[in-house]
Amino acid sequence: MKAGLVGFAQSGKTTLFNALTGLHKAGTPGRAHVNLGAIKVPDPRVDALSKIVKPRKTTFAEMVFVDVAGPSGKGAGLPAESLRALAEVDAFCLVVRGFVAADGTPPDAARDLRDFDAELVLSDLDVVEKRLDRLRKEHGKTGAEYHELERLHGHLESGKALRAMRWSDAEEKEMAHFGFLSRRPLLVVVNVSEEAAAQPAPESVEVAARERTAEAIALAAPVEAEIAELDPADQPEFLQSLGLTEPARARFVRAAYKLLDSISFFTVGEDEVKAWTIRRGDRAPRAAGRIHSDLERGFVKAEVIHYGDFLAAGSEAKARHEGKLRVEGKEYVVQDGDILHVRFAV
Ligand SMILES: Nc1nc2c(ncn2[C@@H]2O[C@H](COP(=O)(O)OP(=O)(O)O)[C@@H](O)[C@H]2O)c(=O)[nH]1
Ligand SMILES: [Mg+2]
Incomplete structure (x- = not known):
């Protein structure tokens, strides 16, 4: 992050x-x-896991x-x-x-906030206007991108940051390359x-x-x-x-x-206890991808023990024995505090 x-x-x-x-x-x-x-x-939680597992390395x-x-x-x-x-x-x-x-x-902190946010809005307005000009010259006032940007233009011109707009995942993706500040x-x-x-x-x-x-x-x-x-x-x-x-x-x-609606998951082993940051709602393959891109590409399944269960059991073996280990697939939405062990094949 x-x-x-x-x-x-x-x-x-x-x-x-x-x-x-x-x-x-x-x-x-x-x-x-x-x-x-x-x-x-x-x-x-990382401190507690580290105390139990006694890894060679602990990474926050x-x-x-x-x-x-x-x-x-x-x-x-x-x-x-x-x-x-x-x-x-x-x-x-x-x-x-x-x-x-x-x-x-x-x-006057509130004024400084308003003024600074206005700077961000102006910067984005500039980006949108330049792109609109270009589209107008090349294709006239037509096309999906033109109309979408017109909508953003109206919003920005009223002084509002783009933060407040609801975008679909598809819109979010389309707009990413503009890098809008607001x-x-x-x-x-x-x-x-x-x-x-x-x-x-x-x-x-x-x-x-x-x-x-x-x-x-x-x-x-x-x-x-x-x-x-x-x-x-x-x-x-x-x-x-x-x-x-x-x-x-x-x-x-x-x-x-x-x-940022971020949460943490952990990997636990004798070598290392480590915390990782993902977005809430991320599925297991994306979380695995934080560890290594191979783990996302070749994701097969994830063995999951929740932090609370691990702590209550006192060891991974015991948590397994108590049936606290779940095997989850590609659709699994990783939860805050999950301990993941990713199985993959590339
Ligand atoms: N009195 C007071 N002075 C501060 C405070 N924070 C920063 N300063 C002073 O304000 C000046 C600017 O701080 P700096 O961190 O360099 O601001 P920047 O320009 O935003 O990076 C420095 O002389 C700081 O010592 C604060 O909370 N109280
Ligand atoms: Mg400074």
Whole structure:
């Protein structure tokens, strides 16, 4: 899973990037520069499985972040390098300023959200208009693509993001190559001051986010960066002093999973216990394909034990003995917490 940190300059993107990844990148990346970092997705189930199986290696799912330079101001548009880096992200994490700026400017997070979303809409409108022009010249005002794009044009022109549109799977596929920015799932992170670190996102932002089919969370990026620097043993006390129960990293990852409708499945063996990320609704062959493309191509069946059954039994052999192992075929929809063993032939 790959998330792009976006937002206006000085909103705290790089500070959040450092807090999430534990890296120490300086300031705002230049126009031709992007920061790239990955975090392990915390999952107590992986810890529990690892304790039982005692594998040589334990691997958590990964979430990759890209931190790019934002527009310098309202209407300035995203720099070309940023657009290129954002082409391949699964979701946008929009960082909006919720603290008083160095020059004393009070925050207006809801406005920044509206302005930034408008940038995404304008960028897509530009793409649609260019394609419509081209189609008009080549074929006149006819054809399925022309009419479909006209529909998107109307929607975008009314200022609305493509996120809110219902598309069939076929439409989704047809439109994929355009890489529309306003179609990407959006997680709004309000970077609040330390005093507000434990409070939910301001109501005005919640409302503006909901109107845009987006989710909102609040955190204080510099505080999170501090937490990331602490010895794990010292973290609980520091968190408690701020009124927090867990680092925002954990909340952030959960929100991102929810936003992308992602779930985890596991592979378990003496060599490795490993967590994998898939979309809810993915069938067994696609899940197998995350492990290796051969496993998807040559998928025969999957042996499945659910995490809860595995834990209750205490070992794979016992879970088998208790009849908790199911054999599933190509149509099986993988569930969050499934432990898979894929049988394949290529
Ligand atoms: N007071 C305060 N300053 C912050 C906060 N987050 C970031 N900053 C400061 O704002 C400036 C810009 O932060 P940075 O992360 O580089 O923003 P970016 O341009 O969005 O990447 C830096 O001087 C940060 O120290 C915050 O929550 N509170
Ligand atoms: Mg930056």
